[in-house]
Amino acid sequence: MSTTAEPAAGDGELDLLVRRARLRDGRVVDLAVRDGRFVRVAPEVTEPARTEIDASGRLVLPGLVDPHLHVDKALTVGHGTAWPEGTFQESIDMTLERRRSYTTEDLLRRGREVLELAVAYGTTALRAFADVGTVGGLRSAEALLALRDEFADLLDVQVVAFPQEGLVRDPGAGALLVRAMEAGCDVVGAFPWFELSSTHAQEHLDEAFEVARRFDADVHAFVDDEPVAPQVHNLEQLALSTIAAGWQGRVVASHGCGLASYDDHLAERTIMLVRDAGISVCANAHVSLVSKCEHASQPIPRGITRVRELIAAGVNVVTGQDDVADPYYPFGRADMLEVASFLVHTAHLYRPEDVEHGLDAVTENGARAMRLEDYGIREGAWADLVVLDEGSTATDVLRLQPARRWVVRRGRIVATTETRREVRRGRG
DSSP, rough: EEEOOOOOOTTTTTEEEEEEEEEESSSSEEEEEEEEEEEEEESOSSEEEEEEEHHHHHHBEEEEEEEOOOOOTTTOTTTTTOOOOHHHHHHHHHHHHHHHOOHHHHHHHHHHHHHHHHTTTTEEEEEEEEEOBBBBHHHHHHHHHHHHHTTTTOOEEEEEEOOOOOSSSTTTHHHHHHHHHHHTHHHEEOGGGGOOOOOOOEEEHHHHHHHHHHOOOOEEEEEETTOOOOOOOOOHHHHHHHHHEEEEEEEEEEEOOOGGGSSSSHHHHHHHHHHHTTTTEEEEHHHHHSSSSSSSOSSSSOOOOOOOHHTTOEEEEEEEBBBBTTTBBSSSSSSHHHHHHHHHHHHTTTHHHHHHHHHHHHTTHHHHHHHHOOOOOSSSSBBBBBEESSSHHHHHHHHHHHEEEEETTTTTEEEEOOOOOOOSSSOO
């Protein structure tokens, strides 16, 4: 169970050897790593290695993936924060006011804290959203780009230039979006739901895809953010825009909550469009439970999209932390196993075969949504992995929320967590 370093050198020496790793399919294998990649996945590897981990039959997952995290907003609420009205608009207004006073030093400090948390909990890739608009300008984007470079040895960070206040509603945001992409942002963000009409929402999407084509960048859009608004059809608009732009497989839609309140016929039609457009859908169940539908009539909806129907149709469903202690969600700790647990609870994914979708959402599916190359535990892939302290099935893992005993990025141990549990019986 200990890590051993620096055995005798040799021509066949490996950088890392993970012994007795249990994979999700039940196989127990050795994982050999050289130059940051898996070079052998076999029942037994005999070559010496500079560093060894004895997983002792523990479950090993590929690095966890978070495709939706507002790093620039993180850790902006705490003692003294109040929501007198308890409305979603109140969270929007509070965020806008805080953004006026963002400083580079503050953004870097909070960003480092939340990214280090993510690494400690086993995340090796994430999308960090940077608000871009006339309030705050490019401060968030510039800070997140600096953090992307600073944390490059710990995790993959894709910076999303995100027009939080809209493009039509915030004149000047479009030019800033272009400048953010010129500065090096990786993904074009879109927020058509925030516009005041369906026509403006389409104008927003048209502009976002134009920028995406200019920079050959993927698109990540927030759509239908209100669960009880069946009159808003952003997800349908996004699917049609994706197909028209030829951007199939390069778009992620976060939330899509309105799909839950469509009639079944319209929902099925929209889901087929999403599938045909190759759009990944990111359902962030935890924030939806807390900040959506609070004032809806009983029975209050759960606030998430139609996860089960999307999965059944073959849509790539993922989930993200979204928020960590910000005006939209005062909880969160950048722990993707906790996030997966929220997803399976709210989407009724409790049967053993269904729970697997929860782990898929924060591993392989998340990697597909972010279009990560050479992902997974297989020969030739990048050696990004997390060794869990306990649990051998998906149900066990999401039930126990085990410690991340070792986190490995590109074949290097980047985080460790040890826990001790002791129950004392008897008297004295």
